[in-house]
Amino acid sequence: MLDADDVRRIALSFPETVEKERWGHPTFDVAGRMFVTVPDDRTSFAVRCPRLERDELIAAEPEKFWVPKHEAGSNWVRARLGALEDADELHDILFDSWCQVAPPGLSADVGG
Numbered sequence: 001m002l003d004a005d006d007v008r009r010i011a012l013s014f015p016e017t018v019e020k021e022r023w024g025h026p027t028f029d030v031a032g033r034m035f036v037t038v039p040d041d042r043t044s045f046a047v048r049c050p051r052l053e054r055d056e057l058i059a060a061e062p063e064k065f066w067v068p069k070h071e072a073g074s075n076w077v078r079a080r081l082g083a084l085e086d087a088d089e090l091h092d093i094l095f096d097s098w099c100q101v102a103p104p105g106l107s108a109d110v111g112g
Contacts, residue, residue, distance in 0.1 A: 002081045002090055004042040010091050011036050014098045015106055033101035036094055039078075047097035049077040 004026075011017055011028040020027050020034075027037040038045045049057065054077045058065045064083040067076070084090050 002084055002087065004038045004045070004081070006087060006090060007036065007038055007045050007081070007094070010087070010094050011098070014095065014102075016102075017098070030098055030102045031106070035097040035101050043082065044078050044080050046071070046076050046078045047093055048075055048100045049097070050100075051075055 008019065008026065008028075012019065014030065017028055017030050017035075020029055022034070022037070025038055025040055027034050029035065036045055036047050054065075054067065054075070057077060058067065061083075063080070065077050065079050067074075067078060071078075079093060081090075084093075
């Protein structure tokens with residue numbers, strides 16, 4: 001089963017990613033912008049996701065994705081680690097969030 005250490009390992013594999021502690025838990029940034037955080041319970045993580053896509057994602061897989069009420073107005077979505085299929089799915093979710101904030105030249109160099 002995937003855990004918070006898998007989130008850390010994969011997030012730090014992306015170019016120029018740094019780990020910072022915010023709100024008492026790990027967050028990961030590229031170019032000074034946060035793209036993933038692991039809340040206190042460490043059973044889920046939050047990533048950037050445009051609101052229109054987020055609503056579709058939650059409707060399609062509510063057992064996997066959700067948004068806490070206090071984050072409803074944001075461009076973030078949470079994902080349950082235990083509901084993910086495998087590390088490849090985790091990688092894809094984290095990479096998509098990383099691409100949303102990585103400088104254009106950096107994300108173009110990495111590809112997908």
